[in-house]
Amino acid sequence: RKEVEQDPGPFNVPEGATVAFNCTYSNSASQSFFWYRQDCRKEPKLLMSVYSSGNEDGRFTAQLNRASQYISLLIRDSKLSDSATYLCVVRRSYIPTFGRGTSLIVHP
Amino acid sequence: EAGVTQSPTHLIKTRGQQVTLRCSPISGHTSVYWYQQALGLGLQFLLWYDEGEERNRGNFPPRFSGRQFPNYSSELNVNALELEDSALYLCASSPGTGGTGELFFGEGSRLTVL
Numbered sequence: 001r002k003e004v005e006q007d008p009g010p011f012n013v014p015e016g017a018t019v020a021f022n023c024t025y026s027n028s029a030s031q032s033f034f035w036y037r038q039d040c041r042k043e044p045k046l047l048m049s050v051y052s053s054g055n056e057d058g059r060f061t062a063q064l065n066r067a068s069q070y071i072s073l074l075i076r077d078s079k080l081s082d083s084a085t086y087l088c089v090v091r092r093s094y095i096p097t098f099g100r101g102t103s104l105i106v107h108p
Numbered sequence: 109e110a111g112v113t114q115s116p117t118h119l120i121k122t123r124g125q126q127v128t129l130r131c132s133p134i135s136g137h138t139s140v141y142w143y144q145q146a147l148g149l150g151l152q153f154l155l156w157y158d159e160g161e162e163r164n165r166g167n168f169p170p171r172f173s174g175r176q177f178p179n180y181s182s183e184l185n186v187n188a189l190e191l192e193d194s195a196l197y198l199c200a201s202s203p204g205t206g207g208t209g210e211l212f213f214g215e216g217s218r219l220t221v222l
Contacts, residue, residue, distance in 0.1 A: 032208075032209045034209070034210070041196075042215070043198060043213035043214060043215050043216055044151070044198075044211075044213050045213070046211070046212075049208065049209075049210070087150070087151070091209045093164070094139075094156065094158075094163070094164070094205055094209075095153060095156060095164055096141070096153075096209065096211060097153065098150050098151040098153075099150060100149065100150035101150060
């Protein structure tokens with residue numbers, strides 16, 4: 001089983017839609033969690049950290065469920081500019097492990 | 109403030125050759141991570157350097173190696189190149205083990221092996 005698993009998608013949604021991505025991780029000793037965004041042929045950039053209490057940054061909400069070992073990302077009111085690959089990242093013993101990413105395509 | 113810089117940005121090699129990729133971290137960052145991203149695949153962890161020492165390596169053969177210099181810049185060396193080494197090689201830096209865990213990536217070195 002892979003350490004971090006994501007549905008690769010693509011998720012194809014219209015502008016204004018709400019879309020949610022999930023990610024599961026296998027190692028319960030994982031210590032910190034993140035969502036990164038990667039545009040086509042570009043470097044990944046941090047979108048947000050993920051905390052057990054849940055956290056929100058504008059249209060983006062991230063949630064961590066340690067008991068079930070999954071992480072979620074909710075995007076509200078999708079914009080064309082949200083089209084990208086979203087990478088789930090789990091960090092353990094200072095090593096971040098990346099999921100393969102979920103592709104999001106927002107169309108007019 | 110300058111971000112993470114990598115060189116070269118693109119390079120083409122043939123099987124069996126050797127390549128050296130370079131990375132300069134953000135000023136003040138002591139940790140450097142190297143990842144491989146083959147086409148259509150996720151980022152695979154290669155190496156982690158902190159304070160000049162190799163701290164961890166991923167599941168890659170020994171022909172992948174590197175080092176970190178006293179100024180915290182880093183090199184990744186790949187010997188005896190194989191076709192499947194064609195990938196984007198990403199370097200990332202962080203403030204060290206005491207930071208939040210956020211990685212700051214360079215734009216990568218795109219290696220093509222023919």
